[in-house]
Amino acid sequence: xxxxxxxxxxxxxxxxxxxxxxxxxxxxxxxxxxxxxxxxxxxxxxxxxxxxxxxxxxxxxxxxxxxxxxxxxxxxxxxxxxxxxx
Ligand SMILES: [Zn+2]
Numbered sequence: 001x002x003x004x005x006x007x008x009x010x011x012x013x014x015x016x017x018x019x020x021x022x023x024x025x026x027x028x029x030x031x032x033x034x035x036x037x038x039x040x041x042x043x044x045x046x047x048x049x050x051x052x053x054x055x056x057x058x059x060x061x062x063x064x065x066x067x068x069x070x071x072x073x074x075x076x077x078x079x080x081x082x083x084x085x086x
């Protein structure tokens with residue numbers, strides 16, 4: 001099964017938390033190897049989580065998930081315009 005970007009984004013928090021199914025994890029990793037958009041999203045999502053962990057608050061910044069969703073929605077629009085690349 002070939003994942004598209006939307007599938008990756010749906011599962012990206014589980015992927016980071018390492019709660020994602022092993023088979024799905026493999027598919028996500030394969031997708032990340034060739035998809036710059038998803039790699040960038042994963043990197044920035046991880047950076048936010050790491051910074052938060054270093055502060056020992058273990059809380060996501062206020063509005064974090066809203067901003068992520070906004071960003072994903074924007075990326076989705078872009079990827080739909082550019083769907084031949086998939
Ligand atoms: Zn992707």
